[in-house]
Amino acid sequence: MHAFFYILSILFSILLPVILAILLRRRFRVSWLLFAIGSLTFIASQVVHLPLNHLLTKIGVIPAGMDSGWMIAQAAIVMGLTAGICEEFARFAGYSLLKKARQVEDGLMLGLGHGGIEAMIFIGILMAGSVAQLFAMREMDLLSLNLGPEQLQYLQQQLNFMDQSALMGLVPFLERFIAMILHVVLSLMVLHAFQQNNRIWIVWAILYHALVDAIVVVLTLNNFDTLLIELGLLVSVLPGILWAFKVYGKQLKANQQPRLVIEWGLFAVAIRKELKQLWRTKMVLVIVGVFALFGMASPLLAYFMPQIFSSIEGAEMFKDLIPEPSTVDAMGQYLKNISQFGFLIAVLVGMGSVASEKEKGLTEMILHKPLPRWAFILSKFSAQALVFLAAFLIAEILAYIYILVLFEPISFGLFTIMNGILFLWLICFTAITILGSTVSRSVGAAAGISLAGSVILMLSVQIPRYGSLSPQALMGWAGMLASELNFNLQTSNFAALGAAIVFIIMSLIWAVGLFEQQEL
Amino acid sequence: MVETVESNLAIRCQDLTRYFGDVKALDHLNLEVPKGSIFGFLGRNGAGKTTTMRLLTGLAKPTAGRAWIGGIETTLGNPAAGNAFGYLPQQPVFYGWMRGWEYLDYIGQLFKMPAERRKQRIAVVLDQVGLAAAAKRRIAGFSGGMKQRLGIAQAILHEPQVLLLDEPTSSLDPAGRYEVLDWIRSLNNEVTVFLSSHILGDIERICDQVAILHQGKLIKAGERESILSEYSTNAVELQVEPGAERALAQFCIILQQQTWLESITQQQRVARMIISDKEAARQQLLALVVAANLPIARLEWVRPTLEEVFLELSE
Numbered sequence: 001m002h003a004f005f006y007i008l009s010i011l012f013s014i015l016l017p018v019i020l021a022i023l024l025r026r027r028f029r030v031s032w033l034l035f036a037i038g039s040l041t042f043i044a045s046q047v048v049h050l051p052l053n054h055l056l057t058k059i060g061v062i063p064a065g066m067d068s069g070w071m072i073a074q075a076a077i078v079m080g081l082t083a084g085i086c087e088e089f090a091r092f093a094g095y096s097l098l099k100k101a102r103q104v105e106d107g108l109m110l111g112l113g114h115g116g117i118e119a120m121i122f123i124g125i126l127m128a129g130s131v132a133q134l135f136a137m138r139e140m141d142l143l144s145l146n147l148g149p150e151q152l153q154y155l156q157q158q159l160n161f162m163d164q165s166a167l168m169g170l171v172p173f174l175e176r177f178i179a180m181i182l183h184v185v186l187s188l189m190v191l192h193a194f195q196q197n198n199r200i201w202i203v204w205a206i207l208y209h210a211l212v213d214a215i216v217v218v219l220t221l222n223n224f225d226t227l228l229i230e231l232g233l234l235v236s237v238l239p240g241i242l243w244a245f246k247v248y249g250k251q252l253k254a255n256q257q258p259r260l261v262i263e264w265g266l267f268a269v270a271i272r273k274e275l276k277q278l279w280r281t282k283m284v285l286v287i288v289g290v291f292a293l294f295g296m297a298s299p300l301l302a303y304f305m306p307q308i309f310s311s312i313e314g315a316e317m318f319k320d321l322i323p324e325p326s327t328v329d330a331m332g333q334y335l336k337n338i339s340q341f342g343f344l345i346a347v348l349v350g351m352g353s354v355a356s357e358k359e360k361g362l363t364e365m366i367l368h369k370p371l372p373r374w375a376f377i378l379s380k381f382s383a384q385a386l387v388f389l390a391a392f393l394i395a396e397i398l399a400y401i402y403i404l405v406l407f408e409p410i411s412f413g414l415f416t417i418m419n420g421i422l423f424l425w426l427i428c429f430t431a432i433t434i435l436g437s438t439v440s441r442s443v444g445a446a447a448g449i450s451l452a453g454s455v456i457l458m459l460s461v462q463i464p465r466y467g468s469l470s471p472q473a474l475m476g477w478a479g480m481l482a483s484e485l486n487f488n489l490q491t492s493n494f495a496a497l498g499a500a501i502v503f504i505i506m507s508l509i510w511a512v513g514l515f516e517q518q519e520l
Numbered sequence: 521m522v523e524t525v526e527s528n529l530a531i532r533c534q535d536l537t538r539y540f541g542d543v544k545a546l547d548h549l550n551l552e553v554p555k556g557s558i559f560g561f562l563g564r565n566g567a568g569k570t571t572t573m574r575l576l577t578g579l580a581k582p583t584a585g586r587a588w589i590g591g592i593e594t595t596l597g598n599p600a601a602g603n604a605f606g607y608l609p610q611q612p613v614f615y616g617w618m619r620g621w622e623y624l625d626y627i628g629q630l631f632k633m634p635a636e637r638r639k640q641r642i643a644v645v646l647d648q649v650g651l652a653a654a655a656k657r658r659i660a661g662f663s664g665g666m667k668q669r670l671g672i673a674q675a676i677l678h679e680p681q682v683l684l685l686d687e688p689t690s691s692l693d694p695a696g697r698y699e700v701l702d703w704i705r706s707l708n709n710e711v712t713v714f715l716s717s718h719i720l721g722d723i724e725r726i727c728d729q730v731a732i733l734h735q736g737k738l739i740k741a742g743e744r745e746s747i748l749s750e751y752s753t754n755a756v757e758l759q760v761e762p763g764a765e766r767a768l769a770q771f772c773i774i775l776q777q778q779t780w781l782e783s784i785t786q787q788q789r790v791a792r793m794i795i796s797d798k799e800a801a802r803q804q805l806l807a808l809v810v811a812a813n814l815p816i817a818r819l820e821w822v823r824p825t826l827e828e829v830f831l832e833l834s835e
Binding site for chain 1: 574577578579580581596597598599600601602603607609611612613614615617618626627629630631632671674
């Protein structure tokens with residue numbers, strides 16, 4: 001049950017911001033670009049905020065130990081202020097970029113983007129990874145972990161959390177939900193500064209942010225009960241909610257428009273057309289063919305490698321150096337082929353999908369008709385993802401059959417999990433390519449942007465401390481499955497899994513947001 | 521869902537403005553197109569015709585102002601507004617891998633037309649634009665004229681009450697042009713047609729309403745007849761008897777020295793004059809003709825062509 005509620009918490013944290021944004025958009029026609037910019041303001045603020053806190057701790061402004069009440073108060077005030085200053089100035093920069101976004105609904109959307117990405121990162125990525133590890137450690141002897149006494153105590157505290165009611169698994173989501181409301185309120189305060197042409201509202205936003213954060217820090221450092229901390233957070237956010245209703249309630253009512261219909265039917269029509277296009281232009285054959293080849297050739301290559309070496313003149317001596325091929329080699333070869341060529345195929349298939357239609361004038365022909373732009377972009381992504389899914393299924397079946405015939409049998413479930421991870425990894429490249437193709441007006445530029453984005457994505461795994469949170473780290477997890485031939489929660493990387501899902505969602509939101517602003 | 525405003529107007533632009541940097545592509549356009557009219561939209565290259573079309577269809581965003589088609593505001597970025605009109609861009613392009621009927625079927629689905637109605641309408645419009653025989657051919661193999669016809673077909677498939685046609689006859693051969701123009705004329709009173717064309721003769725033939733755009737500004741709009749009659753007295757045609765062409769040419773040289781003459785052109789036995797000072801011309805022209813001893817077949821104050829009015833206004 002614990003796992004169920006944690007999964008629910010993770011799913012809610014990733015999906016709720018998007019669902020709320022969809023509802024807001026239906027009522028106010030507010031652009032997705034505001035959500036995207038809102039998310040950017042959070043990430044940009046943390047790029048300054050995290051090193052700043054690190055520096056302040058290093059020079060002693062934020063106390064390293066929390067031995068006295070004064071130290072806790074000092075930490076709470078300083079940490080609250082740094083959060084307020086970094087995030088409110090980021091919001092200020094966001095509004096400065098969006099010169100036309102001065103309506104209450106714009107503030108709501110920016111706040112949802114800011115608080116939404118925070119919830120996605122904290123719960124969807126970080127908590128997903130740590131909870132999986134906690135579940136793995138539940139049955140372990142902690143003393144065997146070679147940890148210091150403080151680390152052991154902290155770990156035990158975390159594990160004790162698992163002994164509480166399973167419903168407590170929803171608390172992280174609840175906390176992020178209240179935090180999201182706070183971010184919406186703060187976004188409205190900064191918006192108020194622009195509307196009233198009075199910068200004092202930015203100062204109020206910083207102070208209010210600092211106050212709420214300080215209350216939470218004090219409650220947390222004093223080891224208050226989790227539910228009491230959340231209650232404290234809720235109570236401290238309430239004045240902000242009341243302020244927002246008082247100032248913006250009427251404006252919000254006045255700006256409401258007839259509810260926008262979500263055109264699922266047209267989305268389905270667009271997906272059918274995209275699938276037909278991929279089929280008629282032979283893309284499906286190429287993709288499925290290449291993946292089928294990977295599926296067949298990987299086990300074969302692993303199996304015949306010693307024979308290949310022995311047949312090469314002058315290389316016979318290496319034959320004996322190669323250990324007898326095994327299932328692990330076949331899985332490794334499969335993984336290598338997919339990782340080396342898979343992303344290139346995703347970029348090649350997706351790079352022209354939007355850019356070439358813009359370049360040729362096809363978007364002008366189609367998008368004055370009732371097809372919404374989000375359906376146009378998402379249909380391209382969905383169709384490509386479906387074709388890759390089919391290609392993976394075929395590759396998996398073929399590879400599995402060849403492994404069964406040539407090597408020791410492996411679990412089909414395990415192989416499917418590995419393929420699922422690889423599929424999600426590949427779809428990240430499809431998403432970034434769709435974004436690259438949306439940003440540019442020519443196929444050449446789209447190819448360049450998509451390739452650059454893909455390379456950055458692949459290199460992100462090398463970032464010290466944070467590399468394991470990159471979607472590219474999924475490849476490492478798949479590698480562990482291939483070498484261990486066993487699903488092990490300890491070597492899993494659910495943080496990377498969450499990161500991949502968040503990455504895909506945000507890439508598509510950016511693509512739709514930017515495409516909505518473009519003239520065709 | 522879209523908000524509809526009841527109105528007798530098919531198209532309304534209110535201070536519709538579009539800047540590209542410092543360039544005013546469209547400057548506070550206020551235009552009203554009555555329902556059922558065939559409205560000619562004239563202007564030199566870069567006058568702002570296509571920009572207006574793109575703003576009306578929601579493909580571009582106005583710097584300021586608003587526009588409505590069939591009472592639905594199209595400048596809000598709501599895709600559902602696309603149901604209100606059919607649009608043919610200047611250079612229609614298609615998915616080359618699709619067949620003619622297949623493309624129309626896709627368009628019909630975008631307008632949520634039921635399968636049976638789609639099938640029936642596709643047959644009707646393909647026949648109307650003369651593409652019935654080529655319906656099953658891939659669009660990649662279509663000629664420019666065929667693509668233009670398919671462009672018209674996709675614009676009229678869902679039977680819109682307003683049609684926006686940007687240079688609808690530009691890629692057609694003379695016979696095709698006449699066919700399309702006749703078809704547009706046959707729509708009069710049923711569908712409002714808002715069309716731009718460089719071929720002013722076409723506009724004059726079929727449009728009952730005309731607007732002239734110059735450097736992004738609307739300089740004239742109204743019924744074609746009233747605009748032409750406004751300029752009706754500054755054009756004179758002089759026709760001589762057969763065999764007097766050379767005498768007429770010499771007379772034209774004499775006329776060119778007159779201060780009241782703006783321009784003169786001769787086509788065989790007919791000289792056409794545009795007069796700048798009508799009073800002086802009325803006093804002197806007949807006397808000059810008599811003095812030149814020309815064998816006159818006809819001397820007539822005629823109204824100018826739309827082309828002449830257009831050139832005068834857009835100078």
